Amino acid sequence: VTGQRRLAEAAPRVVLRTEVGATVTTRSIRDANRFAVLRGIYSLVTPTRKDLIGLTGLSSATISTVVSELLATGLLVESGRQESGGGRPSTRIGVASDYGLLVGVDVAETYVHADVYDAALNRLSRDERTMTGSSEPEQVIHQVVDLVRAAMASYTGRTVLGVGVSLPGQVEPRSGVSVVAPNWGWSDVPAEMLLTEQLAHRVHLDNPLKATTVAELWFGHGRMTGDLVTINLGTGVGAGIAIGGQLVRGVTNNAGEWGHTTLVLGGRRCRCGRNGCVEAYIGVSGLMAEFRARFGANHPYLVGGGQTDFVDRLVAGLEAADAEAEWMINHFARHLGAAIANVVNMINPRLVVLSSWIARRLGPWLLPATTEVMRAESIQGSAAATDLVFSAVPDSPVALGMATLALESYLESRYSRVGATQIRTR
Numbered sequence: 256v257t258g259q260r261r262l263a264e265a266a267p268r269v270v271l272r273t274e275v276g277a278t279v280t281t282r283s284i285r286d287a288n289r290f291a292v293l294r295g296i297y298s299l300v301t302p303t304r305k306d307l308i309g310l311t312g313l314s315s316a317t318i319s320t321v322v323s324e325l326l327a328t329g330l331l332v333e334s335g336r337q338e339s340g341g342g343r344p345s346t347r348i349g350v351a352s353d354y355g356l357l358v359g360v361d362v363a364e365t366y367v368h369a370d371v372y373d374a375a376l377n378r379l380s381r382d383e384r385t386m387t388g389s390s391e392p393e394q395v396i397h398q399v400v401d402l403v404r405a406a407m408a409s410y411t412g413r414t415v416l417g418v419g420v421s422l423p424g425q426v427e428p429r430s431g432v433s434v435v436a437p438n439w440g441w442s443d444v445p446a447e448m449l450l451t452e453q454l455a456h457r458v459h460l461d462n463p464l465k466a467t468t469v470a471e472l473w474f475g476h477g478r479m480t481g482d483l484v485t486i487n488l489g490t491g492v493g494a495g496i497a498i499g500g501q502l503v504r505g506v507t508n509n510a511g512e513w514g515h516t517t518l519v520l521g522g523r524r525c526r527c528g529r530n531g532c533v534e535a536y537i538g539v540s541g542l543m544a545e546f547r548a549r550f551g552a553n554h555p556y557l558v559g560g561g562q563t564d565f566v567d568r569l570v571a572g573l574e575a576a577d578a579e580a581e582w583m584i585n586h587f588a589r590h591l592g593a594a595i596a597n598v599v600n601m602i603n604p605r606l607v608v609l610s611s612w613i614a615r616r617l618g619p620w621l622l623p624a625t626t627e628v629m630r631a632e633s634i635q636g637s638a639a640a641t642d643l644v645f646s647a648v649p650d651s652p653v654a655l656g657m658a659t660l661a662l663e664s665y666l667e668s669r670y671s672r673v674g675a676t677q678i679r680t681r
């Protein structure tokens with residue numbers, strides 16, 4: 256935060272170039288400051304300017320400037336006053352919930368989910384459908400468009416600020432391209448363009464790891480710390496990283512592809528085509544493969560071969576203190592804890608947040624065992640400073656995170672137009 260603050264308060268011509276050509280400009284610093292302030296307002300709910308200084312670490316001058324700009328757009332309103340022991344009463348800042356609508360869409364291999372929110376990110380409605388038919392881009396896009404239109408049908412005439420769409424796999428938000436979606440066989444699909452054409456709203460793309468982390472930052476444990484890593488468990492496995500309250504994307508938006516780091520050199524084949532990945536051991540099919548190798552393919556937990564069936568039976572087994580279920584959870588915790596320790600040593604986060612359905616189901620057994628392994632496998636100074644917790648985002652974190660990113664994208668476009676005018680008149 257200190258470095259960011261120093262840059263923000265430096266001369267307006269500051270431009271840093273990195274080797275790959277990405278630039279840090281005064282505009283992107285202004286964007287970062289604005290998002291820090293917005294995160295403060297959404298997560299603290301009607302804070303004072305002083306509360307925002309405390310949460311963001313930005314200077315009072317920067318907070319004042321950013322808040323004034325946002326008040327001028329109409330997105331923020333001053334709401335009520337707080338008497339402060341003899342001094343000047345301080346005003347509370349809130350969001351004008353009727354400023355416009357946001358839509359958050361979670362597109363998965365098996366379902367499409369769309370939530371509609373007001374500008375304060377209160378959820379107004381939710382819709383979900385099972386994904387049917389082929390996974391050709393036209394088919395998938397058609398189903399997404401169909402659901403979003405149905406979800407928006409009750410809001411005719413309302414301003415839509417943006418639609419945030421999460422797609423599985425590697426996504427490049429700046430170009431709006433789904434770079435790779437392995438389970439669909441997609442490669443370089445211009446999904447944002449296809450969706451925008453049909454929806455006639457601003458569309459912002461990203462992937463579930465980024466969306467989950469943004470939701471956690473704004474509406475979950477991010478209220479307590481800006482240094483956290485979210486761990487998504489399921490069929491696929493990945494992480495989302497936040498440092499100093501900012502989402503870490505990396506150069507091509509692939510920071511956090513922890514599921515495809517190597518856990519066992521020369522180990523089991525992963526669906527990404529490499530061997531020994533974290534996902535090949537702790538993704539649900541990896542867990543099933545480990546269980547099969549130990550207890551045989553005919554074990555009752557594996558009958559039918561379904562992933563949710565396996566997890567249900569495992570939970571029942573744990574409740575009954577079955578030895579096989581206990582073996583599985585300890586085996587899971589050993590691999591998960593060691594893989595998380597690698598993240599802890601690399602990032603030194605305050606919190607590691609477990610999210611997704613499997614974490615919720617297995618949590619009571621998984622959390623203590625994994626915490627123990629994580630601590631034992633991390634360096635001492637980091638281990639003592641990191642806690643392993645469950646997500647504090649109520650539900651649909653992917654949809655909520657995508658609506659949040661759509662809001663950011665809307666403001667970014669609005670401000671870049673304002674910025675261009677200012678540059679001309681200077």
Ligand SMILES: [Zn+2]
Nearest residue numbers: 515525527532
């Ligand atoms: Zn892999």
